[in-house]
Amino acid sequence: MKKGTSLGARLLAAPHLVWSAIFVVVPLLVVAFYAFTDSSGAFTFNNIKEINNYAGTFALSIWLGLIATAICLVLAYPLAYFISQSKFNVQQTMITLVMLPMWMNFLLRTYSWMTILENNGLINTFLTWIGLQPLHMINTRGAVVLGMVYDFIPYMILPIYSVMVKLDHSLVEACQDLGGNRIDVFRRVLLPNSVPGVVSGITMVFVPSVSTFYISQKLGGTSTALIGDVIESKFMTSNNYHGGAALSLVLMVLILICMAVMNRFSGEDDLENGRLTV
Amino acid sequence: MKKIFAFLSAFMLFAFMPASVLAASAAETSVDPESLRGTTLYVYNWGEYISDGSEGSLDVNKEFENRYGIKVEYTNYASNEDMYAKLLGGGANYDVIIPSDYMIERLIKEDLLEKLDFSNIPNYSYIPEEYKDLFFDPANEYSIPYTFGMVGLIYNTAMVDEEIDSWDVMWDEKYSGQILNFNNPRDAFGIAQYYLDIDINTENVEDWQRAAEKLKEQKPLIQSYVMDEIFNKMENGEAAIAPYYAGDFLTMADNNEDLAFVYPKEGTNVFVDSMCIPKGAQNKAAAELYINFMLETDIATANANFICYGCPHTGVQASDDYDLKGEEVLYPASVDFKTEYFHNLSPETLSLMTNLWDELKIDGANNTAVYIALVAVVVVVIVIAVVSIIRKKRRENDN
Amino acid sequence: MKQKRSVLLKIYAALIFIFLYAPILVLVVFSFNSSNSTAQMSGLSLKWYSELAHDSATLQAFKNTMILAVLSAVISGVLGTVSAVGIDNMKHKWLKNATRGITNIPMMNPDIVTGISMMLLFVFAGRMLGKTGVLGFSTMLIAHITFCLPYVILSVLPKLRQIDPNLSEAAQDLGCTPLQSFFKVVLPAILPGVITGIMMAFTLSLDDFVISYFVSGPAAQTLPIRIFSMTKKRVTPDMYALSTIMFFAILVLMLLINYAQVRGEKKTAAKKA
Numbered sequence: 001m002k003k004g005t006s007l008g009a010r011l012l013a014a015p016h017l018v019w020s021a022i023f024v025v026v027p028l029l030v031v032a033f034y035a036f037t038d039s040s041g042a043f044t045f046n047n048i049k050e051i052n053n054y055a056g057t058f059a060l061s062i063w064l065g066l067i068a069t070a071i072c073l074v075l076a077y078p079l080a081y082f083i084s085q086s087k088f089n090v091q092q093t094m095i096t097l098v099m100l101p102m103w104m105n106f107l108l109r110t111y112s113w114m115t116i117l118e119n120n121g122l123i124n125t126f127l128t129w130i131g132l133q134p135l136h137m138i139n140t141r142g143a144v145v146l147g148m149v150y151d152f153i154p155y156m157i158l159p160i161y162s163v164m165v166k167l168d169h170s171l172v173e174a175c176q177d178l179g180g181n182r183i184d185v186f187r188r189v190l191l192p193n194s195v196p197g198v199v200s201g202i203t204m205v206f207v208p209s210v211s212t213f214y215i216s217q218k219l220g221g222t223s224t225a226l227i228g229d230v231i232e233s234k235f236m237t238s239n240n241y242h243g244g245a246a247l248s249l250v251l252m253v254l255i256l257i258c259m260a261v262m263n264r265f266s267g268e269d270d271l272e273n274g275r276l277t278v
Numbered sequence: 279m280k281k282i283f284a285f286l287s288a289f290m291l292f293a294f295m296p297a298s299v300l301a302a303s304a305a306e307t308s309v310d311p312e313s314l315r316g317t318t319l320y321v322y323n324w325g326e327y328i329s330d331g332s333e334g335s336l337d338v339n340k341e342f343e344n345r346y347g348i349k350v351e352y353t354n355y356a357s358n359e360d361m362y363a364k365l366l367g368g369g370a371n372y373d374v375i376i377p378s379d380y381m382i383e384r385l386i387k388e389d390l391l392e393k394l395d396f397s398n399i400p401n402y403s404y405i406p407e408e409y410k411d412l413f414f415d416p417a418n419e420y421s422i423p424y425t426f427g428m429v430g431l432i433y434n435t436a437m438v439d440e441e442i443d444s445w446d447v448m449w450d451e452k453y454s455g456q457i458l459n460f461n462n463p464r465d466a467f468g469i470a471q472y473y474l475d476i477d478i479n480t481e482n483v484e485d486w487q488r489a490a491e492k493l494k495e496q497k498p499l500i501q502s503y504v505m506d507e508i509f510n511k512m513e514n515g516e517a518a519i520a521p522y523y524a525g526d527f528l529t530m531a532d533n534n535e536d537l538a539f540v541y542p543k544e545g546t547n548v549f550v551d552s553m554c555i556p557k558g559a560q561n562k563a564a565a566e567l568y569i570n571f572m573l574e575t576d577i578a579t580a581n582a583n584f585i586c587y588g589c590p591h592t593g594v595q596a597s598d599d600y601d602l603k604g605e606e607v608l609y610p611a612s613v614d615f616k617t618e619y620f621h622n623l624s625p626e627t628l629s630l631m632t633n634l635w636d637e638l639k640i641d642g643a644n645n646t647a648v649y650i651a652l653v654a655v656v657v658v659v660i661v662i663a664v665v666s667i668i669r670k671k672r673r674e675n676d677n
Numbered sequence: 678m679k680q681k682r683s684v685l686l687k688i689y690a691a692l693i694f695i696f697l698y699a700p701i702l703v704l705v706v707f708s709f710n711s712s713n714s715t716a717q718m719s720g721l722s723l724k725w726y727s728e729l730a731h732d733s734a735t736l737q738a739f740k741n742t743m744i745l746a747v748l749s750a751v752i753s754g755v756l757g758t759v760s761a762v763g764i765d766n767m768k769h770k771w772l773k774n775a776t777r778g779i780t781n782i783p784m785m786n787p788d789i790v791t792g793i794s795m796m797l798l799f800v801f802a803g804r805m806l807g808k809t810g811v812l813g814f815s816t817m818l819i820a821h822i823t824f825c826l827p828y829v830i831l832s833v834l835p836k837l838r839q840i841d842p843n844l845s846e847a848a849q850d851l852g853c854t855p856l857q858s859f860f861k862v863v864l865p866a867i868l869p870g871v872i873t874g875i876m877m878a879f880t881l882s883l884d885d886f887v888i889s890y891f892v893s894g895p896a897a898q899t900l901p902i903r904i905f906s907m908t909k910k911r912v913t914p915d916m917y918a919l920s921t922i923m924f925f926a927i928l929v930l931m932l933l934i935n936y937a938q939v940r941g942e943k944k945t946a947a948k949k950a
Contacts, residue, residue, distance in 0.1 A: 013763025
């Protein structure tokens with residue numbers, strides 16, 4: 001489609017591929033090796049078979065990851081639009097402001113959420129002060145989703161913003177001139193043109209939130225152990241690299257399937273064919 | 279525990295000794311410190327486990343650097359298991375590490391520790407007899423005790439009306455939702471095992487399963503499995519009952535006067551953290567100099583005051599600068615309950631324990647709704663896919 | 678009508694920012710606590726700020742963290758942008774998809790798996806070269822670049838798809854070398870993506886604990902490692918003080934830059950007039 005690209009331009013990805021081959025693929029092979037061997041080094045399927053026990057945990061992790069991703073998307077989209085419509089230097093400031101909270105340590109931020117959400121926490125103190133019933137928030141699945149949304153929402157806002165910022169405003173005007181209302185503008189101009197950013201955002205939120213492990217321990221109480229927690233405990237408590245590797249390999253396959261489904265839907269093919277100019 | 283009692287009487291004896299005798303026993307090390315000047319020493323320790331100059335304390339590492347001209351590279355870990363994983367990897371060479379009893383047993387068994395040259399560590403004489411010949415290092419070759427302590431129950435007297443003397447209270451429905459437990463399988467299982475009067479070092483599968491059942495029974499009452507969150511949650515009354523290490527209770531009690539501490543009558547775990555030199559140490563002489571330095575009475579006192587755990591050091595116990603002398607929580611006058619150390623478990627038992635622990639963690643989570651929701655999502659995805667394919671086809675036909 | 682909508686949007690944005698900053702506010706407040714609790718205020722004091730000034734281990738860790746974060750952000754920014762262009766230019770669909778799949782892997786693995794497998798790789802490579810104690814700052818840097826790369830690539834790719842491919846051709850027809858056309862046409866167009874990618878890389882590197890823990894050596898520990906290692910005992914409030922200082926330093930810096938830009942614009946506007 002791009003006839004002007006030289007061989008050199010196509011080789012630009014080579015350093016990345018070499019880097020990935022060494023530092024991504026080789027460790028991946030190490031993981032695969034552990035997943036299919038036992039402690040004596042003999043080939044075995046037992047590690048993979050044991051995964052049956054954790055089916056519910058896998059389901060819960062993916063489900064909470066999906067919810068967190070959906071909430072991030074719904075919350076981030078209007079904000080990204082708002083930022084992209086601001087003046088240029090305000091944009092820069094706001095983008096930094098979106099990122100800035102994440103520069104504080106993760107553990108300290110999670111502790112702060114505990115202070116806010118606890119039964120004696122800030123929200124409940126406020127609620128009882130104005131005469132309302134306190135809410136039970138900490139140690140629930142909702143709290144875990146909140147933690148995920150909080151930690152990953154910048155990774156949704158930023159890519160959507162960076163796509164919207166260069167959106168041709170004349171498109172919006174054209175649509176309005178043709179009698180389109182706000183919904184039309186959103187459906188026919190804004191949404192299709194921001195799809196690549198949305199896809200990146202979903203990837204960057206969904207993938208890490210499925211495998212996250214710390215948030216559920218701190219905010220989720222006793223009944224929200226996620227697959228990341230189980231993998232961590234396999235590796236660290238019993239030094240069972242084989243079991244842990246098998247679990248993470250399966251997790252990876254599941255995520256890959258989810259991502260493949262999403263890529264189908266994002267209409268990658270349409271994009272390649274220059275849908276942006278339609 | 280009789281040992282601690284004996285230890286107490288031992289240090290009382292020391293307290294009445296003339297100071298000159300004590301000073302004389304601090305002999306000079308046979309390492310020539312001058313030859314080590316300009317070298318670097320890699321120390322790997324628990325977080326917040328050394329007097330570091332905060333709140334007017336002595337900065338022990340800086341003191342060592344100033345005195346000997348040896349640079350101390352000081353890094354931290356959060357658990358024995360974290361440290362073990364790093365050591366096992368073999369990618370980083372540390373000179374001094376401070377693991378706990380059962381981990382030392384494991385490290386010795388797996389040949390990951392160097393033997394110490396005790397002629398370079400004359401201050402070893404400060405270690406009371408009770409803390410020599412411990413099970414993990416029976417011949418006193420590899421380790422020198424740094425701290426000791428026991429696990430006990432912390433409770434908030436404003437929320438708990440009765441006198442507590444048993445682990446029983448952690449299974450009491452009255453306190454449902456106000457109980458915390460360790461987020462660390464060994465300690466959590468230990469409590470259930472003491473409660474059921476099972477050996478904490480048992481290799482019997484059924485015993486572990488029984489303990490796991492007991493923990494499952496407790497789970498609905500538990501607010502959360504925690505480690506350091508316990509400080510905040512106990513201090514601000516978020517939870518009423520929690521087990522933790524005795525020394526840490528002292529710092530919690532500073533922030534909340536309602537907190538009380540008890541050693542349950544069924545018995546409890548006791549631990550010793552000791553200084554060791556791992557295999558691969560590049561500066562063993564300096565490591566021994568450092569260990570000897572850590573055993574100097576002034577330095578050990580500064581550390582003991584900072585860490586607030588029990589201090590197995592006769593010089594510290596005799597020192598007037600030691601703030602926690604005779605502190606009942608650390609040095610109970612009489613120990614009329616069972617106390618045991620954790621031993622290193624066989625790989626099979628360790629893996630059994632982890633599996634039971636993971637099962638416990640994921641047990642009782644109601645995932646039916648999650649399954650239904652996921653199936654619903656899949657169905658919706660398929661419907662959308664079919665619809666979009668049909669529409670695409672139609673569009674193509676129109677064209 | 679339009680006015681009303683933009684007000685609504687502004688309120689919405691404000692709410693999101695409150696959500697983002699509520700925990701930070703809590704953190705700032707507790708840095709002024711007079712006791713060592715991080716859950717209960719017992720009085721205001723600057724104690725933890727003076728503690729921080731003496732805490733050489735923390736300050737050293739902070740310095741290491743910053744150097745590491747800047748280096749990994751810059752390197753992964755450059756490498757990521759270049760490879761995104763390369764991926765975008767790929768002709769074979771399967772190659773493109775495979776590359777994108779590989780790109781996503783570091784995000785998919787739980788951190789602990791990435792951390793341990795990279796540690797094993799480094800140790801193995803070290804053994805091949807006959808070296809022990811290979812772990813250190815450089816291995817940490819490699820690991821950070823590796824897990825930052827996907828984020829940069831994922832930020833840049835959507836921008837590349839937005840540009841009109843004819844633009845760079847046109848530039849080349851007008852006599853630009855491919856390199857010139859990249860710098861003059863492509864780079865300005867994808868710059869917002871590059872900047873957000875670098876920002877994300879910086880953020881991730883700054884906050885990573887698990888991977889750093891496993892690939893770090895016996896020296897040069899980072900701030901997250903130091904903080905997480907306190908989780909058997911208590912995380913000291915001077916960490917809160919450090920975060921607060923960092924937070925306000927960046928905030929002030931940002932406002933200054935913003936102010937300078939606004940003034941610069943006014944000046945140019947005045948000149949034009």
